[in-house]
Each structure stands twice: as structure tokens, then as C-alpha cells.
Amino acid sequence: MKALVIGCGIGGPAIAMALREVGVDAEIFEAYGASADGVGAFLNVASNGLDALRALDAHREVLRAGIPTPDLVMWSGTGKRLGAVSNGLALDDGTVSHTILRADLHRIVREEAVRRGITISYGRRMVSFEDTGDRVTARFEDGGEATGDLLIAADGVHSRTRRLLDPTAPEPRYAGLYSGGGIVRDQDFTGEPGVYHLVFGKRAFFGYTVAESGETWWFANLPRELGDVPADWRPVLAEAFESDANFSADLVRRAELGPMLPIHDLPPLPTWHRGRVLLTGDAAHATSPSSGQGASLAIEDAVVLARCLRDAGDHRAAFRLFESERRGRVERVVAYARTISNSKAAGPVARVFRDALMPYFLKRSASQESLAWMYRHQVSL
Numbered sequence: 001m002k003a004l005v006i007g008c009g010i011g012g013p014a015i016a017m018a019l020r021e022v023g024v025d026a027e028i029f030e031a032y033g034a035s036a037d038g039v040g041a042f043l044n045v046a047s048n049g050l051d052a053l054r055a056l057d058a059h060r061e062v063l064r065a066g067i068p069t070p071d072l073v074m075w076s077g078t079g080k081r082l083g084a085v086s087n088g089l090a091l092d093d094g095t096v097s098h099t100i101l102r103a104d105l106h107r108i109v110r111e112e113a114v115r116r117g118i119t120i121s122y123g124r125r126m127v128s129f130e131d132t133g134d135r136v137t138a139r140f141e142d143g144g145e146a147t148g149d150l151l152i153a154a155d156g157v158h159s160r161t162r163r164l165l166d167p168t169a170p171e172p173r174y175a176g177l178y179s180g181g182g183i184v185r186d187q188d189f190t191g192e193p194g195v196y197h198l199v200f201g202k203r204a205f206f207g208y209t210v211a212e213s214g215e216t217w218w219f220a221n222l223p224r225e226l227g228d229v230p231a232d233w234r235p236v237l238a239e240a241f242e243s244d245a246n247f248s249a250d251l252v253r254r255a256e257l258g259p260m261l262p263i264h265d266l267p268p269l270p271t272w273h274r275g276r277v278l279l280t281g282d283a284a285h286a287t288s289p290s291s292g293q294g295a296s297l298a299i300e301d302a303v304v305l306a307r308c309l310r311d312a313g314d315h316r317a318a319f320r321l322f323e324s325e326r327r328g329r330v331e332r333v334v335a336y337a338r339t340i341s342n343s344k345a346a347g348p349v350a351r352v353f354r355d356a357l358m359p360y361f362l363k364r365s366a367s368q369e370s371l372a373w374m375y376r377h378q379v380s381l
């Protein structure tokens with residue numbers, strides 16, 4: 001059996017590696033060139049995502065390249081410490097969530113896939129597919145095509161496959177926030193390594209962690225109308241952080257700023273699969289980055305899909321099983337992340353309630369391990 005995997009972001013290589021493990025041949029087709037960096041300067045690979053990578057025996061390089069960030073401390077814009085909570089729950093062997101440059105995670109999963117003999121074809125944007133019942137053919141912008149037994153979409157939140165599979169599928173929802181960030185070196189912004197500080201500022205949200213090396217990894221989420229893009233984001237961000245009692249305004253004035261991107265998530269889709277075609281990762285269930293789970297869910301999908309294909313009688317049964325195992329979990333994460341995104345974009349009145357209630361909420365989360373459903377989820381082949 002051969003699978004055409006559309007998209008070589010985070011999920012695509014994981015899918016191809018997982019399919020290999022169960023004897024399904026996979027080839028990956030990516031719209032951009034090999035050096036395309038994708039979105040987000042760095043991201044959180046949650047403990048459950050690391051566990052899913054471990055199921056593929058592809059976790060070691062990620063652990064080496066990332067920085068352990070087991071703790072989150074929340075602050076208000078006035079400088080009040082709202083509380084602390086774990087950034088995921090440690091795995092049995094003590095592994096905790098890691099923060100990693102997206103480019104590093106992307107490179108590691110691609111290189112590992114290639115090392116295992118998987119072909120990645122770059123510059124091949126899929127524009128349409130045809131499912132004839134016994135085979136499926138993908139057609140590319142360059143005029144070429146490829147045929148296989150399955151077409152597995154890992155083509156991200158703005159998935160072309162999703163639109164082709166179900167033209168009535170809901171479009172991604174704008175979360176009301178633009179997001180961007182970067183890394184600053186030698187600027188003496190101090191903090192305890194391993195702790196992610198999250199500041200619910202008066203007008204924007206600020207997050208940062210300080211690495212052992214002294215680098216400060218930071219990001220900002222700014223509530224803003226979609227499409228309202230200034231010529232220069234830096235003064236806009238500095239002004240948004242101006243009255244907050246921390247170094248965020250100072251940092252954004254001095255730091256190099258990567259692209260500021262609008263944040264989207266995806267409402268629940270009626271259809272995840274039809275015939276020989278299946279949606280996975282952000283194409284099926286994009287969550288806003290506020291959950292720190294999008295990449296981890298895409299990797300979990302890979303492992304579960306491979307197991308379903310191995311254990312179910314045929315691809316139809318496998319896709320049904322996959323959806324039944326994954327839908328509840330991923331939709332819960334999307335809803336959870338949406339709540340957090342909404343609180344980041346809170347107006348002045350909602351902000352007062354948020355800051356007053358947050359300590360109680362955090363205390364509950366910390367004491368009852370109420371997020372175990374998200375972080376202790378284990379997938380295996």
C-alpha cells in the first residue's frame with residue numbers, strides 16, 4: 001500500500017514515518033522549497049507530543065535541540081503574580097514539555113524521515129485530486145501527478161485538500177490576535193530557566209522564557225482587527241505594552257521581530273475523510289497556539305493513524321476508527337485554546353474579572369491536575 005502525504009510541515013514527516021512502521025509506503029509532497037521555514041519562531045512541544053515522538057523513536061534530537069520548560073507563571077499587566085501551573089505533566093521518565101525553534105523541529109522530523117528512506121518532493125503544490133475508488137491521484141501545480149492507495153492531508157490550517165474534500169467545510173476562524181516574537185541575546189532580561197512567564201497585559205499578551213544560554217525567547221499576542229497591518233509592528237507593540245509593569249515594551253523596542261501573523265483555529269468539521277482521502281493535523285483540527293498543542297496533536301495523529309491502518313480491515317474502517325479515536329480529544333483542545341485566546345483579547349471590564357479569578361483557576365489546575373486529559377494522553381503503535 002502506498003500513501004501520498006500532502007504537506008511537509010510538522011505532521012507530514014511524522015505520518016510518513018509512522019506509516020512506514022506498519023508497512024505502508026509513503027511519499028511526501030510539499031508546496032514550498034526545502035528551506036521554507038513555516039510559521040512561528042518557536043513552539044512548545046508538550047509532554048504528550050514528546051511521548052508521541054517517542055512512539056516513533058524520533059524524540060531524542062528534539063529533546064537535545066529544545067529547552068525544557070516545565071513551569072508556567074502567570075502575571076497581570078500590573079505586575080501581580082496570578083499563580084503558577086505546570087506546562088504539561090512530566091512523563092514517567094521525567095521528560096517535560098520543551099520549547100524549540102520551529103525551524104529546528106521541522107528540520108529534525110524531515111531529516112529523520114529522509115534517514116528512514118522516505119522521499120520528500122519539494123515545490124509540489126497539490127491543486128486537485130481524483131479518487132477513482134480503487135486508487136487516488138494527486139495533481140500538482142507544476143502539471144505533474146502522483147498516484148497511490150491513500151491520500152493523507154497534512155497541508156495545514158488553510159488546507160487545499162479540506163476544501164476539495166468538502167467545499168462546504170467551515171473556514172478557519174480568526175482568533176482576534178496577531179502573534180509574533182523572536183529571540184534576544186545578551187540583553188540581560190533575567191529569569192529562571194525552565195519557567196515560561198505569561199503576562200496578561202493591559203492591551204496585549206506577552207510570553208517569555210530565559211534559556212541557560214542567557215537568550216530570552218519571547219512572543220506577543222496583540223488583539224487587532226484582521227487585516228489591520230501596520231507598516232512597522234514594533235512601535236505598535238511597544239505602545240501596547242507601555243503601561244505594563246514589566247520589560248516587554250523595552251524588549252520589543254530592542255528585539256528583532258519576526259513576522260506578526262494572524263491566529264486562526266478551525267471550527268469542528270463535519271467531514272474528516274471520504275473514500276481514500278483523510279485530513280489530519282491542522283487541516284482537520286487547527287487549534288490556536290494558546291494551547292501549545294497543535295504540533296503535538298499532529299504527531300499524535302500520525303501514530304494513531306498508522307495503528308488504525310494496521311489494525312482495521314481496510315482503509316474505510318481505519319479512517320472511521322481514526323476519527324472516532326481522535327475527534328473528541330482534538331475538539332476539546334481546540335475549545336480549551338479558544339477560551340484562553342479569548343481571555344488574551346479581553347476588554348477592560350473582562351480583564352478585571354479575569355485577573356481576579358485567575359489565581360483560583362490556577363490553584364485548581366495545579367492541585368487537581370485538571371489538565372491531565374491533555375498532557376497525559378498516550379498514543380502507541
Ligand SMILES: Cc1cc2nc3c(=O)[nH]c(=O)nc-3n(C[C@H](O)[C@H](O)[C@H](O)COP(=O)(O)OP(=O)(O)OC[C@H]3O[C@@H](n4cnc5c(N)ncnc54)[C@H](O)[C@@H]3O)c2cc1C
Nearest residue numbers: 007009010011031040043044126155156281282293294295
Ligand atoms: C504563531 C504560531 C505559534 C504556534 N505555537 C505552537 C506551539 O507553541 N505549540 C504547538 O504545538 N503548536 C504551535 N503552533 C501550531 C503548529 O505550528 C501547528 O499546529 C502544526 O505545525 C501543525 O502541523 P501540520 O503538519 O498539520 O501543519 P503545518 O506544520 O502547518 O504544515 C503544513 C504544510 O503543508 C504545506 N502545504 C500547504 N498546502 C499545500 C499543498 N496544496 N500542497 C502541498 N503542500 C502544501 C505547507 O507549506 C506546510 O509545509 C503555532 C502556530 C502558530 C501560527
